[in-house]
Amino acid sequence: MKPKTQESPTEESRTATGHGTPLDERITGALVGAAVGDALGGPVEGYSPAQILQRHGGRVHGIVGPWNGDAWRTARPLAPYHKGDGHVTDDTLMTHALVRVYAQVRDHLDAYAIAERLVPDLMTEVRWIPELEAEALPLQRIFLAEKWLVTRLHYGHVDPREAGVGNIVNCGAAMYMAPVGLVNAGNPAGAYAEAIELAGAHQSSYGREAAGVFAAAVAAACAPGATADSVVTACLTLAKDGTRTAIERVCEAAARCPDFESALGPLREAVAPFDTVGPDYRAPSLAARRPSRLHAIEELPVALGMLLVADGDYRHCVLGAVNYGRDCDSIATMAGAVAGALGSPVPEDWSKRVAEASRLDLWAPAAALTEVTREIFARDVRRRRAHEAAFAGIGGPRCSD
Template identity: 85%
Template sequence: MTPIGEENRGPGLDERITGALVGAAVGDALGGPVEGYSPDQITDRHGGRVHGIVGPWHGDDWRTARPIAPYHKGDGHVTDDTLMTHALVRVYARVRDHLDAYAVADHLVPDLMTNPRWIPELEAEALPLHRVFLAEKWLVARLAYGHVDPREAGVGNIVNCGAAMYMAPVGLVNAADPAGAYAEALDVAGAHQSSYGREAAAVFAAAVAAATAPGATPDSVVTACLSLAKDGTRAAIEKVCEVAGGHGDFES
């Protein structure tokens, strides 16, 4: 029996957490086979926009086609985005507490280096380190071999989406606390990224945290992000919202 009033409160926290993690993996699988290609190339290859699971870009030649080989990108396979997200979830499960840059050095990096996992794109068990991109291999080079202070290890790395792609768990651990998620993600991502790559990871974690709050809406999530985002990242969010329509005038 549903308690009075409960039926209108929307999904519970458990459902929101599950939805965030499963939704991210589904989006990863949908986008994987067209990653790196222009809209025109995608339209030409698939006869329009991609609305569901599609096969490898090079069809049955995916095993040998360069530069994609040896990855089976497509057919619903997740990529390194989901692999890294799973790795961070495992760290939280092990530590059972909030994380910082030292947790990346003490737990995440050893997991990437020493624990074989099923890698869908390789269709085999392998070390996650063998699948991740150069920006993620940087973690191992700097922390495991360079013995750099984890709080500063991200300096000098490629500034990209590498840290942002797996920060959803930080937002979920800090559910309904965007400021807490932002601060924790800044610390965690400092081991991986610098500049706007680190800032983007923090703002993304804040967005996820804001989305878990009861009654959350797209507007409330955007407001939370704009209240925390700095410099060019904030300007970029404002511009995207302006183009999307109606959200460009948010004030922090």
């Protein structure tokens, strides 16, 4: 058993997860947990653990203000975004947008749903954008890798199943795939397949693969009795190429770390051979974000590694992700979603403050997705029974089956 430290998971937090957590609480935990992780990671995104330590006089243990204080409006490289003070970033904006698509379609999604539903939502619906402290189109906030969706699908009229080809390979598609895992709760293979289909509109190569594996992780976390170990096992069963190997190496390193402080260096060392960005996050290498079967995005393996270090405890794994730095808002989004789906409680003081600061109802998307998930499951059962009847009608089953 891992020794307890100031931020190590407690026995009380471990027993909060397990068989008895119902679907609605798992969906709420995953979506609220993802948003809170996103908000905690935003103000230290792009920096190293050493820089974070120096800036904050110690490790980050909760919600902090902008890196440049009151100069956030003009300070480069983040201006004009107000990252910090509990504001969610584009990770959460995209996640909630995908939930709205599910609420419209009320069934499993494909790449055409991204073109026909998600892109218009980004382009035409004015919403409150916390980092801009203003109402604006989500398109005016999302990163260039997400604007690619609009360029390729709306203006380029590219086949949605192939639109992701040519985009930079990063975590852009993976970061908002938690709803896919929740709709397929308890079915990692189904979540993987649906996310791979959806992400084809946005990403290719290991960026698309990460989207599938992250969705599978969330689905696996929803299973009764799921643990951090069982989530990683499910991911390794499905993951391909460099993504699989990167998860293996990072999780091997995580198994030797008693707390997130001791894991910060080893997890980076383990993922570095698979990460194309390089040691300086703000000055990517020439090979950065190009398609490859040998590489992986950094965010997903590190999120899973922190989940193992924390034994599935939400607070511990999210703080580990935040203090890791680099693309830590996305790492904490992923870690928070999986830990929340496991049933580990999201600290109420964090979620309340993030909701108030971001002016967002973090619980409404979860309620909507829970209703849709039940509808989709009932539809899946009917489809499966119709298939069984059709197969039986042509003499498919054998007596020994």
